[in-house]
Each structure stands twice: as structure tokens, then as C-alpha cells.
Amino acid sequence: MDSSKTVVIKLGSQVVSKLFNDRHSVFWQQLQLLYDKGYQPVIVCSGAVALGWQVFQSMASDKAKLLSKSIRFEKAQLQKHSFQKEQFQTEPKQTAKHQSYPVANKTMLASIGQGELINMWRNGLGRPVAQILVEQAHFNERHCYNDLSATFRQLLKHDVVPIINQNDALAEANSLISNNDRLAAHVVNMLGAKWLFMVSEVGGIYRDYPTCQQLVSVFEVKEPDSEYRYEDVISSDCSAMGTGGMREKLDAALLAARQGAQCFICDEKAPFLHIIESRATYGTYIRYSSQPVKRIKHWLLNTAESKGLIIIDSGAATALRHRNASLLMSGIVGVAGTFSKQAIVEVKEQGTGEIIAKGMARLNSNQILINLALRQNQASNSQFIPSNIVPDNPLHLASEWVVDKIEHNDIQEHPDNSLIKGSTIVLHRNQCALL
Numbered sequence: 001m002d003s004s005k006t007v008v009i010k011l012g013s014q015v016v017s018k019l020f021n022d023r024h025s026v027f028w029q030q031l032q033l034l035y036d037k038g039y040q041p042v043i044v045c046s047g048a049v050a051l052g053w054q055v056f057q058s059m060a061s062d063k064a065k066l067l068s069k070s071i072r073f074e075k076a077q078l079q080k081h082s083f084q085k086e087q088f089q090t091e092p093k094q095t096a097k098h099q100s101y102p103v104a105n106k107t108m109l110a111s112i113g114q115g116e117l118i119n120m121w122r123n124g125l126g127r128p129v130a131q132i133l134v135e136q137a138h139f140n141e142r143h144c145y146n147d148l149s150a151t152f153r154q155l156l157k158h159d160v161v162p163i164i165n166q167n168d169a170l171a172e173a174n175s176l177i178s179n180n181d182r183l184a185a186h187v188v189n190m191l192g193a194k195w196l197f198m199v200s201e202v203g204g205i206y207r208d209y210p211t212c213q214q215l216v217s218v219f220e221v222k223e224p225d226s227e228y229r230y231e232d233v234i235s236s237d238c239s240a241m242g243t244g245g246m247r248e249k250l251d252a253a254l255l256a257a258r259q260g261a262q263c264f265i266c267d268e269k270a271p272f273l274h275i276i277e278s279r280a281t282y283g284t285y286i287r288y289s290s291q292p293v294k295r296i297k298h299w300l301l302n303t304a305e306s307k308g309l310i311i312i313d314s315g316a317a318t319a320l321r322h323r324n325a326s327l328l329m330s331g332i333v334g335v336a337g338t339f340s341k342q343a344i345v346e347v348k349e350q351g352t353g354e355i356i357a358k359g360m361a362r363l364n365s366n367q368i369l370i371n372l373a374l375r376q377n378q379a380s381n382s383q384f385i386p387s388n389i390v391p392d393n394p395l396h397l398a399s400e401w402v403v404d405k406i407e408h409n410d411i412q413e414h415p416d417n418s419l420i421k422g423s424t425i426v427l428h429r430n431q432c433a434l435l
């Protein structure tokens with residue numbers, strides 16, 4: 001797979017609805033031009049719920065008509081990340097007959113729409129397509145991530161077009177990735193793609209939209225400007241059927257751009273090939289000036305969810321921060337949360353409460369707790385000194401994974417702090433033998 005030829009194209013729900021109703025859109029021709037020149041588009045496609053809704057409304061059966069009538073769209077609930085089942089609610093049920101109808105919700109619409117969506121791609125492209133439905137868990141663990149990546153590569157090797165969406169029909173709302181814009185950035189990183197087009201109804205970033213409808217052709221973020229609060233000026237409003245607004249698009253584009261991808265927010269008429277080959281400007285081009293971030297670092301910081309906390313003392317924190325040292329068991333003072341071996345965890349400095357690193361645990365949380373308890377035991381009972389129960393370095397924390405600062409949004413404080421302090425486990429010899 002030639003990653004310089006891999007083009008990730010993400011389409012929002014509104015655009016997909018439009019394409020669904022206009023089979024002759026110029027979009028399909030533009031894609032064909034890419035194929036003709038040997039590029040390999042990878043599609044991240046929203047719209048299952050939107051298409052499901054369209055189909056549902058047109059269903060002829062009396063039951064469907066009745067239910068369709070009774071569904072009302074709760075606009076007020078359309079907040080960022082509020083893509084919950086409650087968005088589609090039934091009117092208060094009037095009769096016993098109505099009560100027997102299923103509750104119409106996002107999962108039902110998504111499962112109706114996802115099939116339509118794949119059909120649309122197969123017909124529009126006239127070539128084999130593959131459906132890949134994912135959720136956050138597939139990106140959390142390195143082995144899952146690698147398996148997913150291998151599937152993509154295999155499909156591309158055989159000229160099959162991957163069409164990716166979230167598993168809206170089956171996954172719990174809280175196990176999905178926050179929106180498909182972010183999913184597209186993860187896919188860019190996974191494949192090392194050099195191009196990302198975020199195709200949206202709005203077609204780019206506007207200055208003071210809708211007052212002044214002037215498109216920003218290049219949106220540049222320089223490293224020293226990282227304090228620039230674009231969230232103050234760019235709306236997070238999203239379409240009725242989608243979950244990501246312009247702010248989420250920009251966030252995702254910046255993530256991808258930091259990995260060295262050329263990113264555009266554009267409409268569905270974008271001449272993809274012309275933009276790539278002639279470096280033409282179209283919509284908004286997102287330029288990020290810093291050195292590309294290593295892919296594994298991006299995965300660790302922005303993709304994989306943290307499953308717990310390791311709390312360390314200030315000596316260990318200094319060693320991690322300034323000397324790129326390994327984190328040894330002796331620097332650990334506590335853990336929070338329950339995590340397995342190889343889970344992603346954050347490292348917190350006890351005194352300041354600051355999250356200073358994120359890494360892959362070499363031990364599970366129980367092993368660390370037991371080791372801490374052994375240490376206490378050792379201090380109070382010098383006859384009981386187990387050795388070599390755990391490796392010295394409990395965290396696979398490559399130096400480049402240590403970060404001085406993690407964006408506040410990326411920090412998930414673990415709700416259960418009870419384990420941090422006073423976690424005394426009384427150990428008996430038998431338990432040690434089990435280790």
C-alpha cells in the first residue's frame with residue numbers, strides 16, 4: 001500500500017443525504033478521476049441515521065406510517081456529543097395499540113440506513129466496497145488496532161473500497177467515538193494517509209458565519225499559537241442528524257494535519273484530483289506548521305482511551321519529565337481504576353495532581369497494588385522480602401511518549417480516587433505464591 005496515494009474522504013450526514021437523492025452528482029466523477037490516477041480513496045461515511053430516517057418515512061406499511069408520524073425530532077437535544085437514543089422520541093402514547101410499537105430510536109434508524117448507505121456506494125462507485133463498522137474499543141488496544149489496520153491494507157491491496165462508519169446499530173452510545181470527524185483522523189493516522197478531505201454541506205470555515213460569508217481559504221495553526229482559541233470563534237453546532245460541527249471538523253483536521261496529512265474541509269463538488277496534483281485551494285485548507293507527530297504517539301495521546309491512573313512521587317515525575325527516565329516501581333505511590341496488562345494509563349504526579357505522561361502498562365492494576373502492599377509490608381516486617389515478583393519498570397513508557405502537557409480535554413480524571421490513598425492490602429504468603 002502506497003500511503004502517499006491513500007486519500008481519506010469523510011462525508012457528513014447532510015452531504016450523504018444529498019448524494020443519496022442525486023445519483024448523478026459530480027462527486028462520483030471526481031472520485032473516478034482519483035481511481036484513474038491510481039489513488040486509493042478510503043471512505044469514512046456518516047449518514048446511516050439520516051438515510052434510515054428517509055427510508056423510514058417513506059415506508060408504506062400502516063404501522064410504519066403511524067410510527068413515523070409519532071416520531072418527533074428533539075432539536076433541543078442536539079448538543080455536541082448528545083447523540084443518544086433519546087434524540088428520536090415517540091409522542092406520548094395515546095392508546096394501548098400505540099404502546100405495542102417499538103420505540104423508534106437512533107439504533108433502529110442506523111440499522112435501516114447502513115444498508116442503504118453501502119448500496120449507494122456500490123452503485124455510485126461501480127466497484128466492490130467493504131463495510132467496516134467500528135467503535136472506540138477497536139482503537140484502544142494495540143492488537144485490535146493492528147488487526148483493523150491489516151484489514152484496511154488487505155482491502156486496498158485488492159482494490160476494494162473500505163467504507164467506514166461507527167457501529168451505531170449495535171454499540172452503546174458511550175462506546176462510540178465522539179464523531180466521525182475524529183474517526184477520520186484516526187483512520188488517517190492508522191494508514192499514514194497523506195490526504196484528508198472532510199466533505200461537508202457547509203464546505204469550509206467561514207469568517208463570522210453567517211453574518212459575513214467569506215470563506216477562510218487557509219487556516220494555519222503555528223506551534224507558538226497553540227493558545228489560539230478557535231473554539232471561541234467557530235461554532236460547534238451540528239446538523240440535525242450528525243454529531244460533529246465545524247469545530248469538531250477543525251479539531252479532527254488539526255489532528256490529522258499534525259501527522260503530516262494535507263487536510264481540506266470542502267463541499268461534495270471538490271475536484272479532489274486537481275487539488276492533490278495541482279495543489280489548488282478549495283474550501284478551507286488546514287495547515288499545521290509543526291513537525292509531524294509520530295504515529296504511535298498520536299495513537300497513544302489522541303486515539304487510545306486511558307483505562308486508569310498511576311500516581312507517582314515527585315522524584316519519579318522529575319525523572320520522567322527531564323531525564324526521559326523509565327518509571328520504576330519505587331516511584332509509584334498508588335493506582336486508580338482497574339486496568340489490565342497492556343492497557344493505556346495516564347501517569348499523575350501526586351503533589352501537583354498534574355497528568356504528565358501516558359503509556360502502556362506492563363502490569364495490571366492489581367499487580368501494582370500488590371507490589372505496593374508488599375513494599376509496605378517489607379517496611380514493617382523485614383523478614384518478608386519477596387523478590388522479582390514484578391518487573392522493575394511497570395510501564396512501557398518510551399521516552400517520546402512522555403508528554404509535558406496533555407490537552408485538558410484529553411484528560412479523563414478517573415472517578416474512583418479511593419484507591420489512590422490508603423490502599424493497604426494485607427498479604428499472606430499464600431497469596432504471594434500465587435503470583
Ligand SMILES: N[C@@H](CCC(=O)OP(=O)(O)O)C(=O)O
Pocket residue numbers: 011012013014045046047048049050110165166168178179180181238239241242243244245
Ligand atoms: N454514525 C452516524 C453519524 C455520526 C456523525 O459523526 O455524523 P456527522 O456529524 O454528520 O458526520 C451515522 O452514520 O448516522
